[in-house]
């Protein structure tokens with residue numbers, strides 16, 4: 001039995017090929033406050049191994065962003081377990097690690113950074129001010145984004161003054177600079193031109209990611225496996 005097939009209750013047990021991230025029985029109602037609310041997704045199980053990209057597919061509104069936000073512990077879920085491999089000895093839950101460490105290691109990158117206030121530099125300052133980030137090494141986000149055609153002066157502009165593609169590359173560069181174990185990418189190249197898209201895909205090629213895309217060609221370029229969420233709350237893992 002592979003880890004991917006392991007649906008036993010001993011979720012934290014570590015077998016030969018230890019996943020970076022394990023998700024079991026992830027379930028979310030459309031309205032978490034209403035017990036009779038229909039399910040958005042039900043009983044989702046998967047393991048994500050080092051260097052894998054799990055592409056998340058499904059029609060608009062089916063719950064792709066929501067499942068990423070649940071895994072990031074940014075949104076409540078009805079049931080389920082998320083576990084992270086921190087030291088190859090034991091898989092740990094958000095409660096074991098504490099939410100700040102979980103979110104630093106399992107980092108959600110929003111589709112809409114324009115909703116943030118201030119400038120990208122303000123955002124970097126805020127990220128660096130978190131106690132959990134102070135104790136970690138960082139790459140230079142300005143340098144990362146420069147490779148994608150983002151000049152350093154753009155970092156001082158307000159988010160809404162940047163184009164969608166500039167916002168996406170800057171938000172992604174900040175996330176990469178923090179070197180999380182898992183990146184949760186919400187349509188990270190939806191506003192990019194084809195050349196920038198390929199550059200970003202290349203930069204992410206060695207990372208462990210869960211990646212929402214509506215683009216079949218991108219899926220075939222980047223995915224190790226695909227998780228499709230269906231409108232009836234079921235899912236397919238291929």
Ligand SMILES: Nc1ncnc2c1ncn2[C@@H]1O[C@H](COP(=O)(O)OP(=O)(O)OP(=O)(O)O)[C@@H](O)[C@H]1O
Pocket residue numbers: 030040058059060061062063064065066067
């Ligand atoms: N903050 C919110 N409050 C209430 N409902 C929400 C909120 N965000 C999303 N929803 C609803 O939850 C459902 C799932 O939304 P979600 O954004 O996860 O879908 P999605 O599959 O990512 O869609 P898309 O492909 O259009 O981005 C939708 O019906 C949406 O209207």
